[in-house]
Amino acid sequence: MTNATRSAARFSDVAAFLAEETTELSERFAAAFHETADEVRLAATDEAITADMPDACQAQLGIEMMVTTLFDLLRDTRLESLSERLAWGLVHSFHKVADQLDGEADRAARKVGDLVRENDGSEIAATELEEAQTLCQGLDEARDAVACMRDHAAEMFRIETGRPWSSPRATLASGKRTASVIAAADFLAARRARRIDAHAPQGPxxxxxxxxxxxxxxxxxxxxxxxxxxxxxxxxxxxxxxxxxxxxxxxxxxxxxxxxxxxxxxxxxxxxxxxxxxxxxxxxxxxxxxxxxxxxxxxxxxxxxxxxxxxxxxxxxxxxxxxx
CATH class of the missing domain: 3.40.50.450 (Rossmann fold)
Structure with a gap:
């Protein structure tokens, strides 16, 4: 197969993929980049963040550009054989951060639970509880966005190489987990229900x-x-x-x-x-x-x-x- 034919075939594959899944992808990114609170934290020591989430469409296109540009850069060069390894690492970096955020969100949720049980009704306790909820909300939101980008990068890797990207651990599946924070106890119960759904799913x-x-x-x-x-x-x-x-x-x-x-x-x-x-x-x-x-x-x-x-x-x- 000539280089021109290979490039044309690759471009055709990408175009077909984008045409087929544009609507589904747009909906997936819109859900993952939806803002679930007016302000969030991503670390206990951070100030509350009020900035907007990244634009969902730009995030989707940016991920596509990251992966395809890497392959285009190295194609027909002496480093072409390294492109798959480098792209695998790129996808894995998103996977690793999503996994870290998931663990941090779990710890934050446990902190919310502890504060709910220990709440003495004081203003200091109420403020601490509110900050813990804001942290848990922000980590959940960030994890969903990063996991969505990870999944899309993995799909672009598959299109470029013809082989699926494989994770070194467990599943890749991500999904938007929304929570309406009304009260601390309700927030924790809702999150617990989501974790049950994620880790003990029901179905054939x-x-x-x-x-x-x-x-x-x-x-x-x-x-x-x-x-x-x-x-x-x-x-x-x-x-x-x-x-x-x-x-x-x-x-x-x-x-x-x-x-x-x-x-x-x-x-x-x-x-x-x-x-x-x-x-x-x-x-x-x-x-x-x-x-x-x-x-x-x-x-x-x-x-x-x-x-x-x-x-x-x-x-x-x-x-x-x-x-x-």
């Missing part, structure tokens, strides 16, 4: 597992797309490996807005850890399964799926998909 579970060596993500994504079309509210449970099939499935979940449950093995169980993980996934009472060729752990899960009468797809490295 589809389980997924596959080997750590897998290059072509297209067929996996096609099968997952078909599953989501039939089960729109599905939750995806994977065996949480950081590369190969699980990484591909995690990236699909991020792109598709599907909640993901990452089942890590209990290493205290030794050699039985992986098999115990398979059994734990089956206890979710999955409505469907997708098992890709891999090791004995995938074979074990496939046997459990068949024995449990769970409808399933089985995918081989040769690209053969079998429905059972």
């Amino acid at each position: 579970v589809v389980i997924f597992s596959g080997g750590q060596v897998w290059e072509d993500h297209a067929q996996i994504w096609d099968l997952l797309d078909a599953l989501k079309a039939r089960i729109p509210s599905m939750i995806l449970a994977t065996t949480a490996q950081s590369k190969g099939c699980d990484a591909i499935a995690a990236a699909w979940a991020a792109r598709s807005g599907v909640k993901l449950i990452a089942f890590t093995p209990d290493l205290r169980l030794g050699k039985r850890a992986g098999f115990a993980r398979n059994e734990a996934m089956m206890r979710l009472k999955p409505v469907e399964a997708l098992v890709c060729e891999g090791s004995g752990l995938q074979s074990h899960l496939a046997r459990l799926v068949r024995a449990g009468g769970v409808p399933a797809w089985f995918l081989t490295l040769a690209g053969q998909a079998k429905r059972a």
Whole structure:
């Protein structure tokens, strides 16, 4: 393929992606960059911030420019082979900051809870509580915005490389979590409800597992797309490996807005850890399964799926998909 043809194909892919998802992207960024309070803090020692959030449209276009410009800069140069590694790091920087903000928001929420319980009705206590709420609100707002940018950068990485960006930890899925702060107790209860929804989601579970060596993500994504079309509210449970099939499935979940449950093995169980993980996934009472060729752990899960009468797809490295 000539350079001109490759560039044209890449530009066509980007243009098609933007045309198809412009409305959804605009709505996603508008929600993530929505201001939920008149003023916020991002650190306990900061003064309250009253400035506006960044413009949602400019944020979306800025992320696209960051990723595509990096590839354009290095294309057809002796550093071209480094572009994917550099772009991966760019996406990961957003991922890392979003993760940090999430932890800081959790700590801030616990502080609000402590202050609610200890409130003595004094003016000092009321002021301290108000400042803690403002901090928690600001951290939640910032985390949602950064996670939205992270997800979009990951999608642009996929378009440029043809491979999904994979996170070194858990799920990428983000979503706007809004809170109407009326009183401290109401604020904390609302946030607790959101965390329950994020960490114990309700819905039909589809389980997924596959080997750590897998290059072509297209067929996996096609099968997952078909599953989501039939089960729109599905939750995806994977065996949480950081590369190969699980990484591909995690990236699909991020792109598709599907909640993901990452089942890590209990290493205290030794050699039985992986098999115990398979059994734990089956206890979710999955409505469907997708098992890709891999090791004995995938074979074990496939046997459990068949024995449990769970409808399933089985995918081989040769690209053969079998429905059972």
